Amino acid sequence: MTYTGDVSQGGPADVRELNDITIGKLEVGGFGNNAYLLRCKETGDGLLIDAAAEPDRLLEWIGDAPISKIVTTHRHRDHWLALADVHRATGATVVAHPLDAPHLPTPAGLEVEHGDRVTLGVLTLEVIHLRGHTPGSIALLYQDGHLFTGDSLFPGGVGNTERDPARFAQLFGDVKERIFDRLPDSAWVYPGHGKDTTLGAERASLPEWEARGW
Template structure:
């Protein structure tokens, strides 16, 4: 079966096999959060994006193979509900932007800024700071083709800015400049909740998003 990104709470992981990286997506928690396990195919090292909830489920997903890092995309509690449990069980580095780090339940051992690189085995991911949903929201980019966006970009729009016009302008500006302006339409988007999408599917709607203000 080919990867679709369609997962359900309690259901199996959807797994995408890339030449250098395996991506496993699961849904956890009461808010339909997505968690992503990235594993380097050469070394076996792993990286978890958003230990959102259900630590037992996430540790089962990780299994007996190591993970060296847990990346938290932003400070909202539904994205770190199992962070302390998974970090304690795995000994993994905790990674987040310093502006959101104070809102997390464990110390951030690896603060990252826009343009920084995070490795998993021999694979390198680029950090993209997308300000607006929270001050320190980040996305992770792999090879200009796979973008893990947290709650900053979804099918149908950018993340919630609670009706704050300044925050919305910051987020839509960052998404346009730092994502759509530099990445191809084929880039696959892995969001923090719900179904996946591509930049090509969303690009025609950018003017509508900006005009509606959310």
């Protein structure tokens, strides 16, 4: 079946099969959070992005196949409610940016900065630091075509900066420079809540986002 990224609370995961990686998306918790399970096809190694809620459901989804890392995109509680339980059950290394890592319930075994690489079997994901939603928000990029943005970029705008002009300017600037200015329209965006989008679908709206300030 064709991947759409349209998932719902209590519903099944949607899965995208690429040549060398599998990308799964599942909605968990009461805030409509998206969790993503990536697997390297060559090695079977797995990586979970945002252990947001419902640890039993996440662990059932992960199954018996190993995961080596749990990436937390930012410090907000709705993105790590299941982190301690999933970490305890899997032994996976917790990955976060050092500015947000101290706010997590489980210590980060790997702290990452902008431009670092996170390994997944024989594959790598690039860390993109997007400042503004929180100081240590990060996105993960796979091969310039698949971008996991947490709460920093959604269909229709950047993440919430609580109407703070300085925070909005920082986040908008990072999203424009570090994402839109370097990646193609075909790049697929997997956000922390709600539906997916592409950079091409959003690019024309950048001036509108900047003008409205949120």
